Amino acid sequence: MTSLYFAAHCARARHGTYSPGHWLDTFEIDGVPVSLMICASEFTPEIARLPALKGSKVLFYISYEGDVSKYVEQYQPSNPDSRMMFDVAYQVLPQARAIENHMFVIQANAAEMVENVGTMGGSHGESKIVDTLGHMIAKGPVYGETLLVATLNLAEASPPTFERMREQLPMFAKMWEAGMATVFSRMPIEMRKLSV
Numbered sequence: 001m002t003s004l005y006f007a008a009h010c011a012r013a014r015h016g017t018y019s020p021g022h023w024l025d026t027f028e029i030d031g032v033p034v035s036l037m038i039c040a041s042e043f044t045p046e047i048a049r050l051p052a053l054k055g056s057k058v059l060f061y062i063s064y065e066g067d068v069s070k071y072v073e074q075y076q077p078s079n080p081d082s083r084m085m086f087d088v089a090y091q092v093l094p095q096a097r098a099i100e101n102h103m104f105v106i107q108a109n110a111a112e113m114v115e116n117v118g119t120m121g122g123s124h125g126e127s128k129i130v131d132t133l134g135h136m137i138a139k140g141p142v143y144g145e146t147l148l149v150a151t152l153n154l155a156e157a158s159p160p161t162f163e164r165m166r167e168q169l170p171m172f173a174k175m176w177e178a179g180m181a182t183v184f185s186r187m188p189i190e191m192r193k194l195s196v
Contacts, residue, residue: 057157
């Protein structure tokens with residue numbers, strides 16, 4: 001096992017079911033610094049930003065995005081624009097994380113069986129690979145399984161290192177420095193046992 005990740009941003013439907021994680025990790029695959037993000041964490045930009053500040057060039061985003069219509073029906077029935085908002089969010093947030101951090105985003109989103117579409121929790125698929133400019137260079141079908149393959153030019157990934165961002169946006173330096181010190185502190189002892 002290379003790394004462990006605990007969802008830092010729990011989906012609203014999961015609050016009370018488990019506690020959010022409180023640390024992040026970056027690790028290397030074939031010498032390339034990478035990081036992880038799970039599910040609702042796409043709504044929290046800093047979960048992608050802090051690993052980027054540590055040099056992560058690829059963000060692996062693992063998700064099981066539920067059927068949007070059922071989510072809206074349960075949590076925001078009075079807002080007719082909710083479905084459109086969630087549809088758009090699921091499309092553009094991985095692209096936004098790629099653009100703002102100059103990193104590749106590889107999203108693996110589970111594809112529910114067509115006969116289960118419309119059930120709360122049924123995931124719609126549409127996995128994607130997004131380049132550093134936000135272009136989708138590969139995309140899976142809605143409610144269908146496929147294998148996405150792409151060649152990534154890692155020279156295009158130029159994550160905003162902490163040193164560079166401290167010079168460009170000094171007003172945020174202390175916030176990022178505190179965030180990095182908090183979430184990249186050593187893995188809790190009880191978790192280290194799981195990672196061997």
